[in-house]
Amino acid sequence: MQKKISNRISELGEFGLISRIAAGVAPAEGVITGIGDDAAVTALTAGMQLLTSTDMLLEEVHFRRTWHDPFRLGRKSLAVSISDIAAMGGIPRWALLSLALPADLPLDYLDSFTHGFLAMAAEHGVALIGGDTCASRSGLIISVTIMAEQFPERIIRRSTARPGDDIWVTGTLGDAALGLSLLEKKLPIPPGEGRGEGAFDSLVNRLLDPTPRTAAGITLAESGLISGMIDISDGLLADFGHIAEMSGVGGRLELDALPVSAAFRSLAGSLADFPQHCLLSGGEDYELAFTAPEANREKIAVLMKNSGIPVTPVGIVTSSPDVTVVLSDGSCWQPQPPGFNHFT
């Protein structure tokens, strides 16, 4: 008699589901008790403080199953939380994963999601130590909590930028927003793309599979060269705006200094009505924005070059509380108070 094989979540039950997820989890440093008891038990490195952050991702609000394959969705579910840790200079360690699953979700969807989540975890030194599972009557719901650690004097906050500091960003901006615009416009995938390394794929992948800047965050935090940091999830204007508000400062950003990718350059003009909008206010790039004394400019450039992490100075912190943008013609533009309202 053949063993019956479950193909749906509903046939597996809660404990079968937990076992299935736990099967891919390896023993990890600092994990005293992982999945399976009332609470997980972990040990922090002596002298370090605990950093924690949590994110909730809802189907049809934060992602669409028609756009997002389960492997990359699993990766991104953890990546967005790791990015918050990178923004503080933390060393990511452990994660909790809660899933509310539609009862008719195919098991291979769950398996692929889990593989993606655990692949992202392995790439950033994170161990899955617990979570919760339940049935959802309204789409897939994902909640991730990340725990990290760092020595107190190395943790970088939003509230410590100073007037006269340089404003820097890692990587390139606007790619994820342009990727979203490609998906929204339902453009046909160009010949030779969809599976390859062309501009189209590269932009869409920035949206669907972002890479948190863990190494950059830790390197910058440990260098002692920077004054404030945040991750760019809602666009540079909004996120630098948080640094400005919490530090009691403002800033002047140079539009022409903002770093763009080759893919962005080749497609932005024809695809986005306002490419500058993608650069300044496009969400989900998960790059870091940080501030540092002008005196450290060269040291930062050398350190990051040696670390293989692209960084670009894009403006200056001002004592006036406004955030302004210097346009290509030298004129100044002052945006409305930034901030993305998730409720409208």
Added chain:
Amino acid sequence: MQKKISNRISELGEFGLISRIAAGVAPAEGVITGIGDDAAVTALTAGMQLLTSTDMLLEEVHFRRTWHDPFRLGRKSLAVSISDIAAMGGIPRWALLSLALPADLPLDYLDSFTHGFLAMAAEHGVALIGGDTCASRSGLIISVTIMAEQFPERIIRRSTARPGDDIWVTGTLGDAALGLSLLEKKLPIPPGEGRGEGAFDSLVNRLLDPTPRTAAGITLAESGLISGMIDISDGLLADFGHIAEMSGVGGRLELDALPVSAAFRSLAGSLADFPQHCLLSGGEDYELAFTAPEANREKIAVLMKNSGIPVTPVGIVTSSPDVTVVLSDGSCWQPQPPGFNHFT
């Protein structure tokens, strides 16, 4: 001109919402950076390990807004996670709260929920240090992560019960299940109840506003007298079953020894078709089940009496892996392998 007053979540925006929740949060021990940065920063007590647990609560799956007022829902959202910490003997410290809110949710609903959550937090020494908020298209979604600490040698697990140990429970069993049965049968509220302290209110309140056994868990863990512990969220049979499975043991429970409340005694016979089912398999009591060597029986009884915590020995751990129930007539009943499938 009068200031416009927002009455709905959608008018408040994400940052207004976070400010509104954060307004009720007081500074707390060990919190270096609370709500407002990319991640929260906290400091554990030297020598202690970190305990973490997370729970997700979905409208129409875990609660109904028609039954559950927002204040008690806020309390319960945190209580169920604190209960997991109590089951390990942990000292609860910090919490993260994620909320996905329907855009038309009235603001006073949110305020009342937050007051309930923070009241439960204050009662158990917990500080709210962060979270996430977003819009929900499908009902209220709550995700809570709790962090706690304890010295390594005091943490109690499910996997360390030994044959011959006594099985104990705190408080009384079956009240929440009987409370649920009262709500499901839509019985008219008896005269003089609904706002008072009668049997009806007492049972419904056990369901809607459970009290996690923080003090009992810590006292037992620190006593060095017990061998294993779990909280009773899915019923004694299922939850002791987890201890049995993870410890490689079984158990014999005495039906007549199971502690019941006066309210349960007065209403069970007329309201529940099988009161024994509420006692053995009723969920959501959030009492603790623990095991301890027989030699410690008296010491435990005295310690808990002095601590004002009711405890009752209800059975014995066996080397045979089965869990059996001794019925009133002395016969043995062996239930099907326990476990509540949240997906069916």
